[in-house]
Amino acid sequence: MCKIIAIANQKGGVGKTTTAINLSSSLAYLNKKVLLIDMDPQGNCSRGMGVDISLISRNIYDVLLDRQDINKVIRKTMIKNLDLISPKLILANLDSAVNGKVNEPFYLLKNNLKKINKKYDYMIIDCPPSLGLLTINALCAANKVLIPVQCEYFALEAVAQILANISSIQNTYNQNLGIQGFLLTMYDSKTRLSVEIASQVRSLFKENTFLSMIPRNISIPESNAKGMPVTIYRPNSISSQAYISLAKELIDYEER
Ligand SMILES: Nc1ncnc2c1ncn2[C@@H]1O[C@H](COP(=O)(O)OP(=O)(O)OP(=O)(O)O)[C@@H](O)[C@H]1O
């Protein structure tokens, strides 16, 4: 069965997009069929996969508004087993485009993903840093949420807020939504703050925190700038190894 995971945290710059790209490419490397869905109108996820959203026409916006078949907007990537769906800047206006015209505006993505879920083992959704219509669509379509937590100031405040948002979605639109886990990102063992945040998150959410941690490392911004996953750009880097270990942890959890 296809597993749909939304990568969400309303706090900006915590590593959502980096995680969406590199978890997807690591799962694909481990022979899983994966669809990466970029739901952020900024298009950073697509750019990180070498796709410039200002130069393409096939996009998720037209699918959500029922103007295009979802099968037609899926593009192959440089990685075997990994497909991508991209946004369009105008996706930011989805709210006003559907306002009053659509019966179930929160289920637009879910209803479309149903049509293609037999093709994939995993769908990974990169969410924007806010709880607007786009993130709500992602959380309604998903079985699980993966929450990147940056080992920095105010990390726990952001975690409290996302947990409140998830429980409000569970109580209203998607009772089946579960928490896949918290992922510690940009971990730097040399800074005391990083170590403290990591230990606080682990003690608060022991069962739900991935054992794999993503270290802060220059290979990540470099790979983003090159438009490729770090698993391809620097396959032997600690970043690449950390994301492959995360993907293995996820698969082991599914299959145990
Ligand atoms: N492990 C890491 N080591 C070093 N830099 C990182 C790491 N992870 C992410 N970054 C950098 O931090 C910045 C923010 O990362 P990213 O875009 O993945 O976060 P985001 O949560 O998706 O941001 P937004 O909320 O804007 O969508 C990027 O410049 C990225 O290259």
Ligand SMILES: [Mg+2]
């Ligand atoms: Mg992002």
